[in-house]
Amino acid sequence: MAKWVYTFGDGKAEGASRMRDLLGGKGANLAEMANLGLPVPPGFTITTEVCSFFYANGKNYPVELKAQVEAALLHVAKLTGRGFGDQKTPLLVSVRSGARASMPGMMDTVLNLGLNDVTVEALAKNANDRRFAYDSYRRFIQMYSDVVLGVEHHLFEEILEQFKESKGLLLDTELSADDWQVMIRAYKAKVEQVRGAAFPQDPHEQLWGAIGAVFGSWMNQRAVTYRRLNDIPESWGTAVSVQAMVFGNMGETSATGVAFTRNPSTGAKELYGEFLINAQGEDVVAGIRTPQNITEAARLEAGSDKPSMEMALPAVFAEFVRVTDMLEKHYCDMQDMEFTVERGKLWMLQTRGGKRTAKAALRMAVDMANEGLISREDAVVRIDPASLDQLLHPRLDPAAERKIVATGLPASPGAACGEIVFSSDEAEQWQHAGRKVILVRIETSPEDIHGMHAAQGILTTRGGMTSHAAVVARGMGKPCVSGAGTIRVDYEKGTMSVAGKVFKAGDTITIDGSLGQVIEGTVPMLQPELSGDFAIIMEWADAVRRMGVRANAETEADARMARKFGAEGIGLCRTEHMFFEGDRIVAVREMILADDEAGRRAALAKLLPIQRGDFAALFEVMAGLPVTIRLLDPPLHEFLPHTETEIAEVAAAMNVPAKRLARRAAELHEFNPMLGFRGCRLAIAFPEIAQMQARAIFEGAVEAKKKTGVTPLPEIMVPLIVTKVELDLIKADIDAMAAAVAAETGETIVYTVGTMIELPRACLQADQIAATAEFFSFGTNDLTQTCLGISRDDAGSFLGAYEARGILPTDPFVSIDQVGVGELVEIGIARGRKVRPDIKLGICGEHGGDPASIAFFEKVGLTYISCSPFRVPIARLSAAQAALGRKAAGQA
Ligand code: ADP
Numbered sequence: 001m002a003k004w005v006y007t008f009g010d011g012k013a014e015g016a017s018r019m020r021d022l023l024g025g026k027g028a029n030l031a032e033m034a035n036l037g038l039p040v041p042p043g044f045t046i047t048t049e050v051c052s053f054f055y056a057n058g059k060n061y062p063v064e065l066k067a068q069v070e071a072a073l074l075h076v077a078k079l080t081g082r083g084f085g086d087q088k089t090p091l092l093v094s095v096r097s098g099a100r101a102s103m104p105g106m107m108d109t110v111l112n113l114g115l116n117d118v119t120v121e122a123l124a125k126n127a128n129d130r131r132f133a134y135d136s137y138r139r140f141i142q143m144y145s146d147v148v149l150g151v152e153h154h155l156f157e158e159i160l161e162q163f164k165e166s167k168g169l170l171l172d173t174e175l176s177a178d179d180w181q182v183m184i185r186a187y188k189a190k191v192e193q194v195r196g197a198a199f200p201q202d203p204h205e206q207l208w209g210a211i212g213a214v215f216g217s218w219m220n221q222r223a224v225t226y227r228r229l230n231d232i233p234e235s236w237g238t239a240v241s242v243q244a245m246v247f248g249n250m251g252e253t254s255a256t257g258v259a260f261t262r263n264p265s266t267g268a269k270e271l272y273g274e275f276l277i278n279a280q281g282e283d284v285v286a287g288i289r290t291p292q293n294i295t296e297a298a299r300l301e302a303g304s305d306k307p308s309m310e311m312a313l314p315a316v317f318a319e320f321v322r323v324t325d326m327l328e329k330h331y332c333d334m335q336d337m338e339f340t341v342e343r344g345k346l347w348m349l350q351t352r353g354g355k356r357t358a359k360a361a362l363r364m365a366v367d368m369a370n371e372g373l374i375s376r377e378d379a380v381v382r383i384d385p386a387s388l389d390q391l392l393h394p395r396l397d398p399a400a401e402r403k404i405v406a407t408g409l410p411a412s413p414g415a416a417c418g419e420i421v422f423s424s425d426e427a428e429q430w431q432h433a434g435r436k437v438i439l440v441r442i443e444t445s446p447e448d449i450h451g452m453h454a455a456q457g458i459l460t461t462r463g464g465m466t467s468h469a470a471v472v473a474r475g476m477g478k479p480c481v482s483g484a485g486t487i488r489v490d491y492e493k494g495t496m497s498v499a500g501k502v503f504k505a506g507d508t509i510t511i512d513g514s515l516g517q518v519i520e521g522t523v524p525m526l527q528p529e530l531s532g533d534f535a536i537i538m539e540w541a542d543a544v545r546r547m548g549v550r551a552n553a554e555t556e557a558d559a560r561m562a563r564k565f566g567a568e569g570i571g572l573c574r575t576e577h578m579f580f581e582g583d584r585i586v587a588v589r590e591m592i593l594a595d596d597e598a599g600r601r602a603a604l605a606k607l608l609p610i611q612r613g614d615f616a617a618l619f620e621v622m623a624g625l626p627v628t629i630r631l632l633d634p635p636l637h638e639f640l641p642h643t644e645t646e647i648a649e650v651a652a653a654m655n656v657p658a659k660r661l662a663r664r665a666a667e668l669h670e671f672n673p674m675l676g677f678r679g680c681r682l683a684i685a686f687p688e689i690a691q692m693q694a695r696a697i698f699e700g701a702v703e704a705k706k707k708t709g710v711t712p713l714p715e716i717m718v719p720l721i722v723t724k725v726e727l728d729l730i731k732a733d734i735d736a737m738a739a740a741v742a743a744e745t746g747e748t749i750v751y752t753v754g755t756m757i758e759l760p761r762a763c764l765q766a767d768q769i770a771a772t773a774e775f776f777s778f779g780t781n782d783l784t785q786t787c788l789g790i791s792r793d794d795a796g797s798f799l800g801a802y803e804a805r806g807i808l809p810t811d812p813f814v815s816i817d818q819v820g821v822g823e824l825v826e827i828g829i830a831r832g833r834k835v836r837p838d839i840k841l842g843i844c845g846e847h848g849g850d851p852a853s854i855a856f857f858e859k860v861g862l863t864y865i866s867c868s869p870f871r872v873p874i875a876r877l878s879a880a881q882a883a884l885g886r887k888a889a890g891q892a
């Protein structure tokens, strides 16, 4: 016969904490605590399988359930010496919901179930306390009616408030037994009026009503939404725990509270929590009365004049400390616990792994490893890599006041404060003048790169999480709020207006890119903390990780930042990002718009010294670490002049009529630039571009070597290869240039030439390509676009619908599509290795900083991953966890 019900209590339980899937988190841990011999009120848990059965069978229960619940009730009755529905010594219970993962959207707990007009009198007599009994009954009527019968909470609150007012009372504790009796009558009348039926008096009817309400709540809107937001499958279902009541509202030696074994915000090893004397569970969270501190130390720190539990109930406190220590040692983790004291006796009602801030998580992991509670590897596994984001950016002081004027998308985390500027040129000029600016644009384009670089943060009024502004800002590690649609930007007037306020260029605002907030004025900030526990965890992570971690960086500042965050080289230097800055763009435009090779060479000659300087600076910062430089990649149209002024400017520099230039620009227009004239196709059509870049790399390397004495390690990467022949042609040019520079300078630079693998055909042709390529770097952004046929810039309009309907589990530009794009990567690796077994394999692109993707890259055996500087610590930790995960699974 199927088993649907598991009992616990009296030092024994049928369940255990490992049965969380079946019993829910709450039920499994109640069983575990009972098995540990801790004081847990006896009870039983109806399994999550009943929930699944309930929904699969038209909201009916398995036939055996009723008998099993009856038997379990008898078991609890025996352990407590009471009887459910008994008129002399009634057993009262709580009915509690509990899924595998804790779920705030679920049904509220019902306490004191089993009370009615008769049993309440017995309770009063047995406890020798009428006030307590009536207080419990009125609580029950209110909770049960609200949660099970749908008679809203506030209807009862209003009755109570009116009553208190009429009698001149302020606090619930001032009501007498007789007062509560009046309330009970009024509450019952209210229920009857709203429902058209009396409040149920039969305890069994009450119980089944509550059980049905828990299962029913699995599908309520709150729960459905919560599951969707937190990726909790509907199939899990919830369990129901029914447990004998213990009473914290039995006078001055009774209490109820919640506590953590360590401080959840700082991580400090100190018991931390709150409790209330003479109260029931919901009072602590409801905020009706101000709770008291558990320890005396916390009370002193808070400067509270209400006694701590340590002072008020010293014996119970001592017992509680013993229990909490035991629980933390048993679970090897910080516990979040709920408890009740009934007339001086401690009862444990819940324990679970406690939620904590990122900072606290680091501190606890390091402390616990040092205490010997967990291993260093456990400590590394404990930290959620994504949570590090909170620590790596400056953030607003949580205690400071915020005058929020608008809210957009949290496009790139961190906070920034500065003067408003509406153009990228202005942003750059102001920054040069030593001012801090926030770049405010309707949307950004590649031409805003220099402005974004100069700004502290970026605010756009249009565009989503994968808009240009969002992607570039994340790459730069700059805070960004995108799509703040209520803000109107007027470039002509140089104003932005929102909520009836007008801001001018030069006015100060603050943005919180972690929350998407736009705030008026300056808000005090906290700087990231990279030493201490953070550094220790990183060190432990580095000790176990296999893959290398590099950064995507093109500027000296980014490269410095990358090293500070522990990058072991540059995995992607996008040379085109260097082309937008300052007046270089004019020379770049000259090069593109030149009619012939001679014209191009003239423009390239202007760019050469600039690029050489860029590369020399990067090599210097990276001091002997590998630097992967990608040759010019993007579609040329990104560089084309758009406005008349821009065209005039370039025409003047080239000494050609503006008309002719405008015509040439129109000729270069493409219908689908991402699949157009870009990548290695530029180097094939105009070899002099790649030649100039190769010269700049080698001369820059010689320069850096002369200056620092350290030999640079350039890795030259050719983008968008689909066939070996392309790479052969370009590599020949690079090699020739290396020889030329060596001959001219007398310095030989060791370098490698490899390719981006970012088109499906390149994956299939990887064996051919590997004959020439000395390394592969998987460009998973373009590979995703071309494998799925989805343009990243246009995906916003439909990807949401795909995700909502579960067609794609996640945004494939955030987390790699393992079965599609991932298989292409695997094919590329296998074929590449066949020809060149020791080929260096890397990945660059947004996926390099995504923990789930990193686990995949570990599995397929990449040599290194590369991501934006700010994600380097996240990548280091994720790579370590991925390596440990494989070790644990016996695969490494
Ligand atoms: P939640 O999931 O919202 O925390 P719980 O089921 O844990 O709901 O119940 C909330 C509170 O109700 C508990 O912290 C405890 O104080 C009280 N409670 C639950 N069951 C009992 C019980 N059997 N005896 C006394 N108090 C209880």
Ligand code: MG
Pocket: 338, 350
């Ligand atoms: Mg709880």
Ligand code: MG
Pocket: 719, 758, 779, 781, 782
């Ligand atoms: Mg690409």
